[in-house]
Amino acid sequence: MDSIELSPKVTAIYQAIVRLFMEGADLNNLTVAEITARAGIGKGTAYEYFSNKEEMIAGALFYEMKRVCQNLCEQIKQQKDLHGKINFILMNMEEHIANTNCVFRSFHVMMGNSAVSSRLKEMVSKKQEDEILIPDIIRIIIEEEMENAKELTEEDKAYLMMMVFSKIICFALYQISAKKELNLESSTMRELICRNINSEIEHFKIDKTEV
Amino acid sequence: MDSIELSPKVTAIYQAIVRLFMEGADLNNLTVAEITARAGIGKGTAYEYFSNKEEMIAGALFYEMKRVCQNLCEQIKQQKDLHGKINFILMNMEEHIANTNCVFRSFHVMMGNSAVSSRLKEMVSKKQEDEILIPDIIRIIIEEEMENAKELTEEDKAYLMMMVFSKIICFALYQISAKKELNLESSTMRELICRNINSEIEHFKIDKTEV
Amino acid sequence: MDSIELSPKVTAIYQAIVRLFMEGADLNNLTVAEITARAGIGKGTAYEYFSNKEEMIAGALFYEMKRVCQNLCEQIKQQKDLHGKINFILMNMEEHIANTNCVFRSFHVMMGNSAVSSRLKEMVSKKQEDEILIPDIIRIIIEEEMENAKELTEEDKAYLMMMVFSKIICFALYQISAKKELNLESSTMRELICRNINSEIEHFKIDKTEV
Amino acid sequence: MDSIELSPKVTAIYQAIVRLFMEGADLNNLTVAEITARAGIGKGTAYEYFSNKEEMIAGALFYEMKRVCQNLCEQIKQQKDLHGKINFILMNMEEHIANTNCVFRSFHVMMGNSAVSSRLKEMVSKKQEDEILIPDIIRIIIEEEMENAKELTEEDKAYLMMMVFSKIICFALYQISAKKELNLESSTMRELICRNINSEIEHFKIDKTEV
DNA sequence: TATGAATGAGAATTCATTCAT
């Protein structure tokens, strides 16, 4: 809805960066010349819309993260149970490995110390309520699942989120690096993780209701 | 054992880089001038021992990862059970947050796409049998734990390793970023993760012995 | 008289430049964007009236010099004697230090080597008979003063003009820079200079009449 | 004495700038590429010795002003009387018109508002006691001349300095611009100014001793 | 006529790497 407002030049720059990123470019060595050439605009034009290179790159990553997560979130809503939702996320990661890669690598960028990292962290910390990123998706899934269980403390929520998050990272690691070295089918891996999350949450529910 | 062979200049360079890294420097903006100044040697000298900057940085990270993991591995051997071992790793991460940070960030570097990343990945993939890194530590722990269980397939091992690895990453993320925003005690978090790993492995054992 | 012909856009540009100049802007770093923004017109519009930036700035300075000198000249005519006239010029410089500054700095620009300097020199050298600048004012004052004296050669005139001019520059320097560092009253300085010019001219008259 | 300490690269840069300046280059459009090409060194080398372009240019002008004034001062000491000293300065300006031009234009630069101007003003205001510039030369000449006269107040000194200074500017103006348009011999002009300064100072002495 | 978005040539500055000492 808000992306309609984006100037076509800004969109071109964002798309250029995202594509270069997906093609494996190193963000720290991306040049403005490369970006604008790929975007099909003049070098100076980029500076009509951004105050510096970092702003362009961080902006592009933030925009892409929001776009992908928005889509993901809408599709997840159509899944009925926890297993289905998690499975959907993992399948999505698998099918659109390029996207996954981009989101995963954006997350990776955020953990770094570069100027782009700082800017991206700032953008994320100042994001609007209605802008959805990975942690929000996980939070929503958990909250829906736990509706009937006894009230969760903040700590419980935090633990569950990290639990789910770690499994997702686990699958991402598998997709990106371990897949080649392993003879484990993707579907098997997916199934393992889904069941695992499911059972952990069930255990959690029981613990909570018992108490 | 092999570190005895390292020329004092190389050691100086490695230590300089590791310190700069621990102080929060962005690896992509580290300059040779900074490194050699910190190492107390001439700029030209660095090029007597390394063919380029990437070699220096990747070398330093690899060296540091080995050093830290070597120590960690030896101390873990003194722990009696799985819970103790995992707890020790997590406590170690917590106590020496700076070191953790360095190892975690080295892992982070490896996930990237820069020239340093490529070189570091290469080093890791070509490492000697007796050089121990985080995955080796985890593998050793699992193998010891599973000794009595039915023979594990490669797939089983891979899954377990990733499972443990993802929990560790989870704790690292907690230490580095989430801790401040959360009111969850470190010890609680540690305990949750230890028990969680324990229970997952127990379930796994049962499944395997049952079959 | 000719300023009536000036298009309102040209006037806006001239005034914008003069104001920026008076506010202390460095002419060599003045941008077209700044000028047109201040003038309240579009960037492209400026190029409908001027062929380049230098033309705008030189034009503005020339316009302002003429305007200020025109006013000055008319007011000087009401002064009765040499002392009064010179004193009036100096007081005017003192009171309207901003204006003075602008005229003085225009003179300063003319002494330089920039593109603006060249254009301004050209404008001054091609100026109309009825356009009055500082040297014309001085010439008029001297000619009036010397009316009764023996005919002056061109050389005599030139010398006298430079003599007066150098005193005026001297006062300008005093106003702009030396004033702060000195404990000399403005009025004292003014009086000294007026008397000095007076006495020099008197000596000159005597020499000439004697010969 | 202190110039012996200057690195050859710094000297090369200073000389390159001074020559470009003397050849009429506009200081505000001088590029580092031009300077270093003329100095016969690499572009990067300049930045080993200066932190930015302004520092180079202001440094060069300051260095040249000191050099020229130092020489001038020593030669003036060999002149016996006031007339001789002033005449020497003017002859020097005339003969070495290029040098004069450079010093005069340095003075011109100081009156401006550019980054170089600011830096040069700062250098001048922080100069050592033993570093001699034009105002110091004039002051020395006046103090020597007035030795026998009644004690001068600060105001008296200031007035005399400006009086002499204005004559020198007058001669500079004549040399640089008016000469061509006038049929006045340089020697005549010089003589006029020398005698004029002499007589002004004599009048001053008399006034002071009378009081 | 008025505009301002788009442009790209050009400038300052940085820094990995070399090489004479």
Add this chain to the structure above:
DNA sequence: AATGAATGAATTCTCATTCAT
């Protein structure tokens, strides 16, 4: 072996000028 002065390729960013609307 050790050095650091010298270098120039590469990068970011600016801004005068154009031109389609």
